[in-house]
Amino acid sequence: MERLRELYPAATELLHESPFQLLIATILSAQTTDRSVNLITPELFRRYPTAEDLAGADPAQVEMLIRPTGFFRAKTKRIIAASRKLVELFGGVVPNTMEDLIKIPGIGRKTANVILGAGFGVPGFAVDTHVMRLTNRIGLVKTKDPVKIEYQVCSMVPKEEWTGLSLRLILHGRRVCDARRPRCVECVLNDFCPSSLTRPNRRLRTGRPIGEAPGSDIKLAR
Numbered sequence: 001m002e003r004l005r006e007l008y009p010a011a012t013e014l015l016h017e018s019p020f021q022l023l024i025a026t027i028l029s030a031q032t033t034d035r036s037v038n039l040i041t042p043e044l045f046r047r048y049p050t051a052e053d054l055a056g057a058d059p060a061q062v063e064m065l066i067r068p069t070g071f072f073r074a075k076t077k078r079i080i081a082a083s084r085k086l087v088e089l090f091g092g093v094v095p096n097t098m099e100d101l102i103k104i105p106g107i108g109r110k111t112a113n114v115i116l117g118a119g120f121g122v123p124g125f126a127v128d129t130h131v132m133r134l135t136n137r138i139g140l141v142k143t144k145d146p147v148k149i150e151y152q153v154c155s156m157v158p159k160e161e162w163t164g165l166s167l168r169l170i171l172h173g174r175r176v177c178d179a180r181r182p183r184c185v186e187c188v189l190n191d192f193c194p195s196s197l198t199r200p201n202r203r204l205r206t207g208r209p210i211g212e213a214p215g216s217d218i219k220l221a222r
Contacts, residue, residue, distance in 0.1 A: 001161055003188045004168040011167035012118045014038065019094035019119035020086070021045055023104075024054070024079050026111050032069045033174070040066055051092035054083040078106040096120045109146065117163025125150045125162040130173025137177065137195040 013034040016022040021041065028037045044065050048054040054062075062076045069075060085104045086092055094115065095101055101112035113124030125131075127146040135141045141152050154162055176183050184190050184197040 001157065001165055004172060005164065007188055008168045008171045011164040011171075012114070013171070014118075015041060016119070017045075019096075019115060020051055020092075022119045023082065023086075023094055023107070023111075023115050026114050027078050027082060027106050028066060028069050028075055030075070031071060036069050040068055051083040051086040051094075054080060055087050055092075057083075081105040082107065094119065096122060098124070109150070113150075113163070113166065118167070123159045123162040124166075125154050126166040126170070128170060129179075130170045130177075131166055133179055134169045134173050134177050137182075137193065138189065139194045 014022065014025040014029060015038045016025055024044070025037050025041050028041070044062070047065070048057055048062075057080060059076050059080060062080065063072050066072045066075055066079075082104050086094065089103060090100065096116065096119075098109070098112050098116065101107050101115060102109065107115075110126045110128050113126035116122040116124040117126070127135075127149045132144060132146060132149060135149055135153060136144070140156065141149050143149060143152070153165070157165060172187075173179075176187050182195075182197065184193075187193065187196065187198075190196040190198045
């Protein structure tokens with residue numbers, strides 16, 4: 001936690017001024033970078049500042065605004081559907097409980113935990129593919145079940161660290177601990193990570209020899 005906090009002081013890089021903006025930005029961040037999302041959200045929220053506004057938006061206009069994030073047609077459907085459900089169930093106000101957040105289309109436990117933590121200050125541990133990969137590689141857990149990972153890691157670290165740790169693991173997974181070619185030489189956790197390619201006589205948890213990229217005969221730096 002200490003090393004990742006030093007490396008990523010701001011746990012989330014998604015720019016937002018309200019829980020509603022964070023909810024929409026988090027949906028848009030799927031399969032793209034936070035930087036790409038941050039480039040388009042100022043204009044998106046200028047045109048559609050509330051859930052009511054976005055719920056009634058012309059999909060074609062929204063698609064044009066969010067095109068740079070990729071998968072813009074699917075994401076347009078998701079953010080409009082989420083906005084409509086917010087209006088229908090909660091009067092356009094983002095709820096601050098897990099039970100209510102997961103009633104919104106496109107919001108699972110992972111996204112709900114991000115919103116609760118970064119939007120309301122309610123501790124939560126978000127588990128996406130990066131967190132799943134890193135917690136297993138580091139040796140914190142031995143399961144691919146997101147709910148089990150959430151509960152097991154939350155039992156290990158202080159409650160006030162849940163949100164920050166999960167968001168920093170996501171950033172670290174994007175930037176350093178890549179799924180196919182982890183950059184272990186650059187990793188601040190490489191001296192104790194059991195999967196580190198920089199440690200002698202170690203193998204990735206997949207059982208591949210040290211330095212071997214999956215599906216490739218390119219050798220990684222030891």
